[in-house]
Amino acid sequence: MRALDRKLLRDLVRLWGQAVTIALVVACGIASFVTMRGTYVSLVSARDAYYDDRRFGDVFAHVERAPDIVASRLAEIDGVAVVHTRIVRDILLPVEGMPEPAVGRIVSIPPRGEPPLDAIRLRRGRMVEPGRSDEVIVLESFADAHHLQPGDLLPAVLNGTKKDLRIVGVAMSPEFVFAVGRGSFIQDAKRFGVLWMARDAVAPVFRMEGAFDDVVASLQPGASGTKVAAEMRRHLEPYGVLTSDTRDRQISHHVLEGELQQLGTYAVVTPAIFLGVAAFLLNVVLARTLHLQRGQIATLKAVGYTNVEIGLHYVELVSIIVGAGAVLGIVLGDLLGQGMIGLYRPFFRFPDLAFRLDPSVAATGVVVSVTSGLAGALSAVARAVSVPPAEAMRPEAPTVYKKPLLERLGVLRLVGVSGRMVMRELLRRPTRALLSCIGVAWATAIVIAGYFAYDSLDLLMSLQFEGAQREDVEVSFLRAVPGTVTNEARHLPGVVEVEPHRAVPVRIRKDNAYRDVAVLAQTDREIPLRTVAQWPPRKLEVPPSGIAISQKLGDVLGVRLGDRVQIEVLEGDRRMLDVPVNGFAEDMFGLFAYCAPNVLANMLGEEGNVSSILLTYEKDEESALLERLATFPGVASVTRRSEILAQFREQTEHMWVTTTILTLFGAIIAFGVVYNQARIALSMRSRDLASLRVLGFTRAEISAVLLGELAVYVAIGIPIGMYLGQWLMNVIMSTADPESYRMPAFATARTFAFGAVVTALAGLVSALAVRRKLDHLDLIGVLKTRE
């Protein structure tokens, strides 16, 4: 082994504290990258394989009732490859053990063979047999949630008649990777199920013989989905078309894509921050370590080593530290990735979803970290070798000291000798002091940015479920029903409050831009059960005429206050309206239009119809009441708020885990930054400090000089870090699809304090470690060494 290599190893051993902390910071960066990017890649490849294998459709349309003959016309639309028509209906499933019925979506399949599109993947049991009208295949998540097996009976309300269906198979489908019911954004495996039944069994039940109400189409290569969807809408117009959209609006796909998009961006942004901090740290640490080794570098140059050889020597040092961090990061990332995929598995149902450590992801991680490490190191190395050896071997010329303004003003006279030394050091090397503060600031920012997701979710939950949504249960109907249902409900035993609600699906259009949204009539009750959660929190002012729309919808459509928009009602007589936008809502998710109840009634030409009723009730009466509500005619679903909340918590659980990991990583970085600053400060000043000890200063006094400097970095760095943290939160939040979520980048004072405390603790631990070294300062030894 070459002598220079031995030096490398011994330097590593000597610098182990710093090497380990830097490697850990790098490991955090790589692990976050491998975990998130790996999860992303795994989900994408699982999606692609599944969609491809099960022939997931490109265009989806829903219609009231169209005769079968229309199907062949749809197949002739330019760009369409395959058309598959079917019957899709929502029914209620009064499953045992649940007070409210679950919602079941019946999807017809051909009596024989697989559907040409959106085929199911059978997990257990068998396909339905022709001529058996009671056989169903059940969605796996629903079957699992209720422990249903092939052979079990499932009670269902089919068009008003209760019937026991026999489960013959359990399956999954690319249409229901993320399975939610109509109008819901929260998955609830217990309360939403899909039942696949033979079309000849379904049709008579809903009087749909010779007709269909749902279309799936695939596209020819290069065809435009948007054009096909528009053309299909035109063809289906006479039959009461409800929706005709590309895959993007298919709910399961939409949610999956939203998640993937966010994960994809997050997987770049977060590791970039970690690796950026690691590079910064490497730069600062190496610059100073090399500065301390300038004598050794000069000697190496004196005896004939070239700049390249010396440079490589330090590059190796960096590569070993960063490389070790990278390997650790990959192993850790693999483990965390397995866990992360495990958290996704219950929500995104794929036949084969496994975390695969993609070699290209691992390689990218290593290349990025080594590059950032070297970028951090090379400038320091270049600076170190550029000094002529004769100059580098001389003790440094005394630093040019001038009395800074602060001192001339007499401020420093107040702080004693130790304080004066600290202040002079800071003021005379402002760049170094600034870099140190920035390092501390980043550490604080990362902890805050890691933790803030807790706060944002908490805020969202409290705004939505405590402020905006106070009902105990919502009963929604398949179609709007007369308002008399409100009175009926009010007289049921246990009911405290009832509030009618009217929501209507519309297409809202301004010039060429349009979105399919719901218009929600806002009740004029004094203390409503349901309001709109806005950020910043305030009551939504519903205009007395016209509509208010989500601010985001206004942005998308390019609508200004007072502009008129075209509204096409997507139910009933499908009327077209021209309505002024008289307000904007700062609501936090989805795109909506809001108006006064009488305005909506006028628009629709109806009186007092409701699409759902909201109730509060006495808890004692709950089960009897829910059972009674489920028997109301035309009920589509009965949903308790407490269940939504519970599901929401469960569904965001993976976010808690991610948050915890990020916070932990942030804390490691905080420690890495502060500890390294402290160690470097110690190395650079040990001579001065030993001199002070020799002159009779106590340990406490010299500690004050060194740790005072550290304390100043921490004290200045933390507030800067809070600003940086807010900025990072904004960056992270901007990765969400703004049409789905507009969560505020919000952190409580507690979280900011948490960031500050973690950094301060890291500072304290580092200070103690350095203090221990100070106590063992070798006075004679230190004074003898020149460097």
Add this chain to the structure above:
Amino acid sequence: MALDTPVPGHGTARPERAVLEARGLTKVYRMGEVDVVALRGIDFDLFRGELVVLLGASGSGKSTLLNILGGLDTATDGAVHWSDHDLASATEAELTSYRREHVGFVFQFYNLIPSLTARENVALVTDIADDPLDPAEALSLVGLADRLDHFPSQLSGGEQQRVAIARAIAKKPELLLCDEPTGALDAETGRVVLEVIDRVNRELGTTTAVITHNAPIAAMADRVVGLSDGRIAYVRTNEVKKSPSELTW
């Protein structure tokens, strides 16, 4: 005995050509906020196989001269020639290869790498030299055969300086430049170190320049060059060289 002859330029009229030749060397440093003129137009020659002592008080410019002769630093003005190479106009890479191939250095503060043992400190140089001595052999030449695996912190000052000498001679340099090699040592240890340098000069024939502010050391030289205030004050030849063991200070 030695006779003092204030001679500008060449020392004595020697028949052979100088291996190292400096003309009109000037060096100005900027230290903090002051300009320091270290050399003021020096002419100096070094002849093959001789041992020269550069004698001068602190600040006389002798270290600066040595650094420039050794390619550790460049002159502000003037010319330096090593054989046919012009060091004054050499690039940094050329200076590096000059040091690497031809020059061995010994410094006042040893400049050993603290994380390497004696043997490894020598190996640092033999790793990059053509046809070097074995590090152990070099160390036994300076009387440290039994201290091969000691770290600098485990060696006395004299021993550390001898390791530095072993490191300098291990590559069999043509030129050995010693900057105050005894400056940090007591007289007894200093003599041991000087004996090693003397032996290297005699036995290996290495052209040697030793810098010192310690006048009695001049007695071991073939030639003594006195420096003062950045100029050569005198050059004298020792008719009779003393052995380092006879020196006292």
